[in-house]
Amino acid sequence: MSKTRILIGIAIAVLFQTAVLAQMVWGQITLLNSPTEVVLKTTPIDPRDIFRGDYVILNYEISAFDGNKIPIADSLESGDEAYVLLSTQGSTAKALKVLDTAPDDLGQDQAVIRGRVNYVLRDEVTTTSADCDDCTSMFISYPIDSYFVPEGTGTELEQYRDERALGVIVALNEEGDAAIKGLMIEGQKIYDEPLF
C-alpha cells in the first residue's frame, strides 16, 4: 500500500472506532439527562469481573412478580421484552402491572421500565398446592443489573442485601430505557454518577 493510502486507512479506522465509542457515551448521557427519575429497591451481590473490575449485581424488587398481586400480560413468554408500569409515589417505585407493549400515555406519578422475561411459570397450582386465581409467576431482568464500584467496596454494599435498604436511582425515558444515576442507602445518596 502507498504511504498516502495507509494514512487514509488509519484515519478511517480511528474515525470509525472513535465514532462507535462516542455513540456509546452519547446514548448513556442522553438517557441520564432524562427528567424521569425513580428509586428501585435492590439487593446487591458482589462478584468481580476480571476485565471490568469490582461490581455488584443488582437484584431488583421489581424483578419477581406474582400474578395474584400484580396483573401480568398473558401473551408474555420467556425471552420477550416486557414493560413494567411503575408508580413513582413514595420513596421507592412500586410495580403496578406488567405489559407486553409500552403504554401510550403515562399517568401522573407513573413511569415505565423495559426488561426481558427470564422465565414465566403459569402453573394452576402454586408450589404450596394452594389454589389461586392467577398463579403466573415471572422473573424479569433489566439492563441495569451491574453497578461498578471502587475496588474493595463491593462487599460493603453486600451487607445491605438482607436489609433491603439499598436503593438505585434510575433515569428512565418514555420508551422504558434505563440508566443508573446513583445509589442510596436508607434514603441517603452514597454514589452520584456525574455525566463526565
Place this chain on the structure above:
Amino acid sequence: MWPTSYAKRVASDLEAWVEKGWVSADNASNILASLDKEDAPSKLPVVITVLGAVLIGFSAMAFVAANWAEMSKGLRLGMLAVAMWSAYGTAAVLHLRNQVAFTEAAFVVGVALFGANIMLIGQMYHLPEDFPAGLLAWSLGGLVTAWAVQSRAALAATQLLLMGWTMAVISEGNIHLMYLVPWTAAALLAFRLDWGPAKHLALIGLIVWLLGNAPNLAENLGWGPIELLTVLSSLFGIIWLVGIAGEERQQPFTRALQGYAAITLLVMFWLGHVVDDGFEEGAGYLIPVLSVVVLLGASVLAFARTKSLAPQDVIAFAAFPVGILLSGALTTSDGDVPLILTAPLLLALCVWLVTLGTKLHNRFLINLGFAAFGGEALYLYLETFGTLLDTAAFFAIGGILLIAGGFVWERLRRRATAAQAEATS
C-alpha cells in the same frame, strides 16, 4: 519452519542423499554453505512483537482492576481516546519508517485498545453485561481497521473476535446467521491479502460456526445427537470430496479443506459411537438417511470424475454416517452402545485414511489416520480393561501396551510417510 531447524533438517537429509548418490559431496557442501550465508528473515521477532502487542492490550483491559475511581469520567474518557489514537499514530510513524512488523503490532494494539475502551466505557456508565453486542462492536472495529489498512495481524485478531461473537450468540440458544456477513468480509480480505493463516482462520471460523449452530438447529428440528451427527458427517464428507476434486484441478487451499473435513468427520464418528443416546422415540430417520444418500451420490460422482478415488473409497466415505446411524439404531434403551461393531469400523476407517493419504500423497491424512487409530485404541483400552483390572495392574499393563504399541505404530507411520515422500520425490 524456523531457519535453524530447516538448516538442521537439510543437513541431515543431505547426508542421506550423498550416501545414496543423489547429491554429490561438493554440491552438498555448497548447499550447506548457502544455508549458512543465507540471511533468511526470521519470523520469530514478528511473532514476539505481535504477542507483545496482545499483552499490552490485555494489560489495558486489566487496568480497570486498579482503582481509578479518583479520576473524573471526562479524564478517563480522554485517557482512553488518547491511548487508542496513540496506537494508530505510532502505526503511522512506523509505517513511514518501513517497520512492517512493528506497524502490524501497533495495529493489534489499536484494535485491542478499542475493545478495552468498549469494556471501560461499559464500566463507567454501568452498561449491562452484553458479551455478544460488545464482541460485535469490537469485531467490526477490527474488521474496518483490517480492511482500511490491509493489516494481516488486525485481520487475524478480527477473525478470532468474530468466532468469539458467534459462539456468544449461539451459547444463548440462538441460530446465528448474521455471522456470515462479517465472516465473508474477513474471508475476502484473507484472499485479497493472499495470507495462509487468515485463510485457515476463515475456514476454521466457518467450521466453528457450522458446528456451533448445529445443536440449536437440531433442537428446533427435534433431532437427537445421532441424527445430528449423521447429517453433519454427511456434510463434511461432501466437503472432503469437494477438496479432493478441487486438488485434482489444482484449486488453491483444497488440501487444507480436506484436512479440516477429515478431522471433523473423525470427531463426529467418535462422538457417534460413544454417545449413549439412541434414536429417540418417533425420531425422523428421513433426513439423516437422505443425507447419507446424498453423500453416497457425491462419492460416486467424485469416483467417476476424479482419478484419485477407488470403489473402496466410495464405501469408506459413506461408512462414516452409516456407522453413526448404526450406532444409534443399535444402542439399547439402557444406554449400552454397540462398541463391538462400531469400534472396529472406526479402526478400519483410520487404516483406510492412511491408505487414502498415501494414494493422495497427503502426509497430513496419513498422520491423522495413525493418530486417530492410536487414540481409538487407547479409548478402547480405557473402556474395556480399565473396568476389569485393579488400578496398579491397569496402569502397568497400559504402560507396556502403550510403549510397545507406540513403537510399532511409529515405525509403521514412518514407513508410510517415507513411502509417500519417495513417491512424491
